[in-house]
Amino acid sequence: MQRRYLSAPASYAELNSTPGFQIFDFTGNARLGLPIKQQATERAKNFINRGLSSGWFTAKIDRVFYGLDKYVAAHQYLETGVQVGKIVVSLN
Numbered sequence: 001m002q003r004r005y006l007s008a009p010a011s012y013a014e015l016n017s018t019p020g021f022q023i024f025d026f027t028g029n030a031r032l033g034l035p036i037k038q039q040a041t042e043r044a045k046n047f048i049n050r051g052l053s054s055g056w057f058t059a060k061i062d063r064v065f066y067g068l069d070k071y072v073a074a075h076q077y078l079e080t081g082v083q084v085g086k087i088v089v090s091l092n
Helices: 012-016 038-054 068-080
Strands: 061-066 086-090
Touching (some): 061 068
Parallel strands (some): 061 086
16 A cells, blocks of 8 residues: 655645545634634534545654653654654653
8 A cells, every 4th residue: 555644745735625524624722812713613524534544645764662661762753853744652
């Protein structure tokens, strides 16, 4: 299966072709004083859930640190700013 990332969709037309979602359908922002649009928020949640469940959206993991004793090392790595994805601290 070919993986695609939200930051680099095949095209905005393809992204916009998802039923019930428009790329410029803003959901609001209470901190900015913009009213919350509940229907747009629900459509956005559904769009993201479908993308995650279908594999269309995936998280890019840069590095995994194993154990809480590696928390400081993970944070130091984060502070370098060189990561290209998520930093994970695994408890297993």
